[in-house]
Amino acid sequence: MSDLLARREALLGPNVPVFYEEPVHIVRGEGVWLWDAAGRKYLDCYNNVAHLGHCHPKVVEAISTQAATLNTHTRYLHEGILQYGEALTAKFGHDLTQLIMVCTGSEANDVALRMAQAVTGKTGIIATDNTYHGNTTAVAHLSTRRPPIGGYPDHVKRVPAPDSLTPLGGSLEAQADAFAANVQAAIDELNAAGHGFAGFMLCPIFANEGTPGVAPGFLDKTVEVVRRAGGLILCDEVQPGFGRVGRAWWGHELMGFAPDVVTLGKPMANGHPVAAVVTRPDIMAAFRNAFGYFNTFGGNPVSCAAALATLQVIEEDGLIDNARDVGAYALASLRELRHPLIADVRGFGLFFGVEFAQDGVPATEFCGKVVERMKHHGVLLGRVGRAQHILKLRPPMPFSRQNAATVVEMLSETLLELDLC
Numbered sequence: 001m002s003d004l005l006a007r008r009e010a011l012l013g014p015n016v017p018v019f020y021e022e023p024v025h026i027v028r029g030e031g032v033w034l035w036d037a038a039g040r041k042y043l044d045c046y047n048n049v050a051h052l053g054h055c056h057p058k059v060v061e062a063i064s065t066q067a068a069t070l071n072t073h074t075r076y077l078h079e080g081i082l083q084y085g086e087a088l089t090a091k092f093g094h095d096l097t098q099l100i101m102v103c104t105g106s107e108a109n110d111v112a113l114r115m116a117q118a119v120t121g122k123t124g125i126i127a128t129d130n131t132y133h134g135n136t137t138a139v140a141h142l143s144t145r146r147p148p149i150g151g152y153p154d155h156v157k158r159v160p161a162p163d164s165l166t167p168l169g170g171s172l173e174a175q176a177d178a179f180a181a182n183v184q185a186a187i188d189e190l191n192a193a194g195h196g197f198a199g200f201m202l203c204p205i206f207a208n209e210g211t212p213g214v215a216p217g218f219l220d221k222t223v224e225v226v227r228r229a230g231g232l233i234l235c236d237e238v239q240p241g242f243g244r245v246g247r248a249w250w251g252h253e254l255m256g257f258a259p260d261v262v263t264l265g266k267p268m269a270n271g272h273p274v275a276a277v278v279t280r281p282d283i284m285a286a287f288r289n290a291f292g293y294f295n296t297f298g299g300n301p302v303s304c305a306a307a308l309a310t311l312q313v314i315e316e317d318g319l320i321d322n323a324r325d326v327g328a329y330a331l332a333s334l335r336e337l338r339h340p341l342i343a344d345v346r347g348f349g350l351f352f353g354v355e356f357a358q359d360g361v362p363a364t365e366f367c368g369k370v371v372e373r374m375k376h377h378g379v380l381l382g383r384v385g386r387a388q389h390i391l392k393l394r395p396p397m398p399f400s401r402q403n404a405a406t407v408v409e410m411l412s413e414t415l416l417e418l419d420l421c
Contacts, residue, residue: 001025019382020375029054032396032403034380042375045395045407046382051242051267052313053396059270062309063302071302074101075294080304087311089278091249094258098284100277101299105238105265106134108275109201111293112261113138115283116232118290119260122196126186126231128161130386132208133201133236142201155195157186161209162218163386164344165360172213180221187229199232199260204251207239210385210392211353213346216256223257232283235259238275239351242267242310243320243397246327246349254348269306270313273297319397323349330393330404337408339415341366350399353384354391354411362389369418370411377410 004025008016025037031053034042044054052059066080074081081101089097102108117123127133127142134140141148141156152158159182160168162175169178187197204219205211226233240251241264248254250262260283265275275298279287287293297303314320327349334345334352343357356363356370367389374381382392395403 019380021372024375024380032399041378043379043395043403043406045393045399046380047396048239048244048394049266049271050396051244052270052310052317052319053398054271056270056310056313058313059272059306059309062305063272066302066305069301071300073296074299078301078304080301080308081299084304084308084311087308088276091311092262092278093253095280096259096262096278098279098281100284100293100295101303102275102277102295103273103297103303104134105236105263105275106136106139107295107298108238108263108265108277109133109139109142109234109236110136111277111287112201112234112263113199114291114293115261115277115279115287116199116234118286119232119283120196120198120230122190122198122231123155124157124187124190124193124195124197125155126157126159126183126190126197126200128202128206128209129158130161130209131158131203131206139201154193155190157190159183159186161386162206162212162214164210164212164346164355165357165362176214176218176221179218180225183222184225184229187225187231197229197231199234200226201234201236203236203239204255204257204259205240205245205348205351207351208384210355210390211346211348211351213344214255216254219255219257232260233257234261234263236263238263238265238267239394240348243314243323244349244351244394246320246324249320251348268310269303270310272303272306274303274307314397317398320349322399323397326350326399326401326404327352329401330399330408333404333408334411337412337415339419347393350395350397352391352393354393355385356389356391362387364389366418367391370414373414373418374410377414379407379410 027037028035034044132143167175190197235252245254252259262278268274331347341356341363344355356367364387367383384390384392
């Protein structure tokens with residue numbers, strides 16, 4: 001292990017992130033399981049990238065078959081991107097019928113920002129103050145993990161994110177109105193500064209903000225504010241998309257609003273690097289006329305084959321229904337846990353958050369100990385939230401009731417063990 005870490009630093013440089021105080025050396029995956037170099041088996045409750053489960057045979061076959069036949073870019077004609085694009089856009093409403101395929105969610109979000117600029121002729125962008133939308137220069141300015149060199153640019157405004165412990169407006173009931181009011185204030189500031197307002201980029205369930213208890217209808221007034229100001233709703237579906245929320249294909253569908261641009265990524269091809277931007281024809285035309293955009297690897301035949309196979313398995317295996325059923329069972333089971341530091345348990349389909357706090361103060365250190373201890377018990381979790389105090393569970397979509405019961409049992413043991421330490 002120490003040799004691996006030393007080689008990583010020598011080759012990749014310092015501060016390359018790893019999970020856990022003692023990192024896991026993963027060598028194999030299958031379904032909802034991962035194995036380390038010592039043969040230890042782990043239940044994966046974190047990786048939405050392997051949407052169908054690790055190494056799904058249908059996706060593996062699609063990749064290998066297409067790679068043995070043809071792989072080139074979209075300046076040559078090939079049917080793969082058309083077959084996939086037709087199948088994907090059929091899952092959307094609101095005239096979202098055209099797409100650009102890219103390789104990462106960061107690229108997709110970068111394109112979405114340019115679409116908003118092309119349509120409005122403005123440059124002002126709004127995001128929340130506790131989000132992450134990728135690592136290109138443009139989208140990194142929206143994220144809050146580390147301030148950019150030279151400070152945040154004037155054309156980007158970050159509004160306070162919804163929060164469960166300290167809700168905007170002083171209460172959960174007032175939070176939606178307060179959030180919309182803050183977006184309006186940011187729009188006014190952008191207009192006053194001469195940038196104008198191009199768009200608002202958000203995750204519909206506020207995944208990186210810790211899924212803070214928002215419900216369908218929460219964004220209705222915010223959408224009205226954005227529409228009235230002439231801006232675009234840029235909806236980042238990288239985490240909630242492809243049925244993870246359990247009651248719909250997309251987070252915006254669950255939340256009940258119509259986006260102008262949707263970005264997709266991680267789970268789109270079950271681990272193969274594929275992402276996309278889906279939008280209306282009028283927005284696509286504005287973008288194509290304003291920017292000379294081409295992506296060598298975006299939409300290549302192998303990526304399209306992997307993405308199409310992923311889409312087919314979601315439907316054939318009933319994975320959205322599974323997310324709804326198992327998600328409801330898991331959420332109810334998690335809510336039966338009793339511990340003085342559990343402030344809230346919430347979820348959408350197969351996406352859950354367990355928030356730890358004491359007297360309204362985030363229990364960051366305790367949450368970190370839970371994650372480490374659960375790894376010791378063979379369950380891989382993560383954490384999220386402004387203070388990294390929210391346990392994040394986001395397993396592959398074939399996750400079963402038995403898997404959920406195992407997690408809850410191990411979490412119950414872990415909470416007891418930490419109390420006894």
